[in-house]
Amino acid sequence: MDHSEEAYCRTDLMTITRHVLNEQNKHREACGDFAILLNHIVIGCKYVCSVVNKAGLAKLIGLAGNSNVQKKLDVLSNEVFVKALISSGCTCILVSEENEEAIFVEPSKRGRYIVVFDPLDGSSNIDCGVSVGTLVLSSGSGAMDSQLWRVHTNSSQYQEYAYTTIAQHEFYSEFYFGQIPKTGKIYSVNEGNARNWDEHTAEYVENCKFPHDGSLPKSLRYIGSMVADIHRTLLYGGIFMYPADKKSPNGKLRVLYKALHLVPKKIHERSPIFLGSHEDIEEIKELYAAFEDKNA
Structure with missing residues (x-):
């Protein structure tokens, strides 16, 4: 993020809408539907940002109903x-x-895009003011039947919210990730589940804390809101982990919103996930590969 004096005095501002229209102009064949779709996603993000910022005052904290686990x-x-x-x-x-x-959108209002989304990821933390977010994937082509969901992603977005919103929803270029660092000094995982991990996940985390090569240990940072944890991982590198364990052998994070490279068989299928810097991911992949070879 640019904190220089010039950054705060810019008058040629790049908003999300302006960026989308600039990109659309590069493709003369574009009909504008995708720009309209993104604009409506931004509208949703702006509204959610507003209610998150005033959730306590508006009495929006707590459960929706007596027995409903939804917030x-x-x-x-x-x-x-x-x-x-x-x-x-x-x-x-x-x-x-x-x-x-x-x-399924009624025919009179129907377009060509499939959109999958988690409207408020990390909402279990909202009562204590922890950052939450929205995850959205959109596609102009896809297929659905009783056995399989396939979505060929055209775009994916996340929006982070806090009581003072960090990732600005109106200005497009507050953060520029470029390329995630090849390795990082942070590991992010819920160590409260450590007793239920498999041995290779436990071994990797142990090596994060007590490196075999004598290097400095990684620092643990875990917020419990995936958007916030991933935002930090993209900025600083390292690894975010939500592994399968004895309680959740298929993992807990939903494939459609949070594991883009997998093809789910149902819309709420779950999966474990390891996400982060290349070298950190390769290290844990080697541990899993060695375990599979040992048990082959």
Whole structure:
């Protein structure tokens, strides 16, 4: 992030809308549907940002109903995104982490884009003011049947919210990631689940704390909101882990929103995930490969 005096005195501001329109102008064949879709996603993000910032004052903290495990903000955020995406006229199928089934847009409002989203990731932390976020993937082509979901991703976005929002939703270029560092000094995992890990995950984390080669140990940083943890990992490098364990042998994070390279068989299928710098990922891959070879 640019903290120089010149950065705060810029008058030629690059907003998300301006960036999208600039890119659209490079493709004369573009009809503008994708720009409209992205603009409606931004509208949803702006609204959710607003209610997150005033959640306590607006009495939006807590559960939605007596026995419902959904948070009030989960329900509200989901409704906002569903209505914003349908009103764009550019979507045909919506899949939300908050809905058991896919939403098929009625023919009169139907477009060609499939959008899958988690409207408020990390909402279990909202009561104590921890950063939360939105994850959105959109595709102009895809297929769905009773056995398999395939979404060929055209774009993916995440938006981080806090009581003072860090990743600005209106200005496009507050952060420029470029390329994630090849290795990092941070590992991010919920060590409260350590007793349930498999031996290679446990071995990797032990080596993060007590490196075999005598190098400095990695620092543990774990927020418990994936958008916030991933945002930090992209900026500083390192590794984010949500491994499978004895309690959740198939992992806990949903494939459609958080594991893009996998093809799920159902819309809420779950998977373990390891994400981060190349060298850190290669190290844990080697541990898993060695374990498989030993048991072959």
